[in-house]
Amino acid sequence: MNIKRPTLIVDKAKVLKNIDRVVKKIKRSPQEIRFRPHFKTHQSEQVGEWFREKGVTSIAVSSVPMAEFFAEKGWADITIAVVVNILEIDDINRLAEKIQLNLLVDSKKMVQILEKKLAHPVDIWIKIDTGYHRTGIEWSFRKEILETAQAIHKAKKLTLAGLLTHSGHSYDANTNESIKLVYHDTVSKMQYIRDYLAQMGIEGVQISIGDTPSCSRIDSFFGIDEIRSGNFVYFDLMQLELGACREEEIAAAVACPVIASYPQRKEIVVLGGAVHLSVESLMASNHKKSFGIVALQDEATGTWDKSLPDTYVSSLSQEHGIIRTSLPYIQRFKIGDILMVLPVHSCLTANLLKDHTQFV
């Protein structure tokens, strides 16, 4: 391991297990479900290949440049899982010429704009808001959803794939039961709309769902056609706190060089700050803000062990992280040592370190 500055270390064995678990669970479902993992978490050609080896051929991404990146790497069925940004129409047209491109809309108006500006056929998902209140047509607005579906049916270059939602409010659910409730609530709302559209003559509408907490806590999927979760590939402290994973399933950590040690403060300072980890935080066990927990690197393999007790990143600035710990560790860590920081939100950390990643 030749690490000299903050580097995202991805544990291949854990990633493969994380992928395998979801692939197997989806295969166990009573009905056939398409697995379309969200690649925004890793944004990595290599991790993409590991998905491909498990039989995955459909993916979701969160931006047009990310779609371009994976299209170049041979992915031929890509959903840009953010409602269309019409200012990127030229790039969208170039992509739609090459691959099976799937876009999200949440208004009849956007359908009409797309029909006018698209140069090639695309599949369209209507984004539905089932409670997260980010984007999507509010699930109870039946008329608006119907009109959007009808407009897609009328449009020549647009084919209606189905209804898509992201139940991001599952991240606010803090018990196993409440996460499951979000899933059941989401599925029943989506089915309610599908049934309504069928009554109105629009058949064959698929349902796509996506958040990692639900997908991790549900044992058997039903009533849906597609799953787009993504974070499970690495997991992180947010998912750990939600109970969506165990610590040993977290597959990405940031290797940070120790640059200073302050025994009197019981603090170590590492190179590893907001530009490496992101400033996403949660509450540590002592009710103070935590920007990550800390483990030792296994020098032989490059992976890491169980996190150290009472040791966490208590503060971040642009390049520095301050680690609070106990005296025995202070004496053990030397300047130039590498400490592994398990991130709060792996998607943002992986985005910051996408050009500084090592696979072990």
Added chain:
Amino acid sequence: MNIKRPTLIVDKAKVLKNIDRVVKKIKRSPQEIRFRPHFKTHQSEQVGEWFREKGVTSIAVSSVPMAEFFAEKGWADITIAVVVNILEIDDINRLAEKIQLNLLVDSKKMVQILEKKLAHPVDIWIKIDTGYHRTGIEWSFRKEILETAQAIHKAKKLTLAGLLTHSGHSYDANTNESIKLVYHDTVSKMQYIRDYLAQMGIEGVQISIGDTPSCSRIDSFFGIDEIRSGNFVYFDLMQLELGACREEEIAAAVACPVIASYPQRKEIVVLGGAVHLSVESLMASNHKKSFGIVALQDEATGTWDKSLPDTYVSSLSQEHGIIRTSLPYIQRFKIGDILMVLPVHSCLTANLLKDHTQFV
């Protein structure tokens, strides 16, 4: 303006004024003070050139790669203003061969390691902790500071430049008076150490300070030899809240395409999320979390006007920003419009968008 996705817009006229204000203030000082602006905020060759035009020749950066970047652009006197990460010694040696490189240490041990591993002479600043408690030798630890200074004097490749501190705790001071108190407190602690070192036979020790809030609120500098503030070049909402700038002095904002509109929620959604703005937040006037305030772009010039009342980024995910606003604005903003988001912490935003920046 051909903006299709989140882009950092830098207002040249404002940047020049922000630079000019500090340059003039420093020139007005009763003693000669070296201005060594911190380039971590902008990380931009172009902005660097504007500093050069104002006579600046010395700069500070926060990482070795940033030093390499600016050394390539012709900057020949660079301080890496983070205590040395010894794992980067090969890169440090390459830099020290080419330019006047200045490094930070905060222990005698680091001096000894450097003396062994350095291939070329460097100037050394002893990092002092005057109250921020990030890095540096605690200012009252006279013996430790003296021993470090003596070790530098003994070392052949190391020349003692002086004492350097970053009073980042000025960011927690919330009145004009308390910010000034931090400055005065910092300077007197630094002078106390300098006087002590002089008594012990170590003369000619310079004092370098650096935080933007103090540098913005102090009318006349005294008792110091160098100023390294950086954020003032763009400012941001954090500095606005501290009273360190006025809104019209904020020189960087993120142009974000509107992708959705929800009149019933009084919300607009833009492409512009955590991977563009960073998740740094502060409290909005309604005591809710704010990730930015919003202004309209002047289409002719590409700059922006005064921020809109009661309009702010209330929530961020990886690529999305949700903007809370009032009904008249909801009706005015159309899909495909550009909204300008003034960032909470411009250093982190500029870092995320350094390859997606336009100067207007």
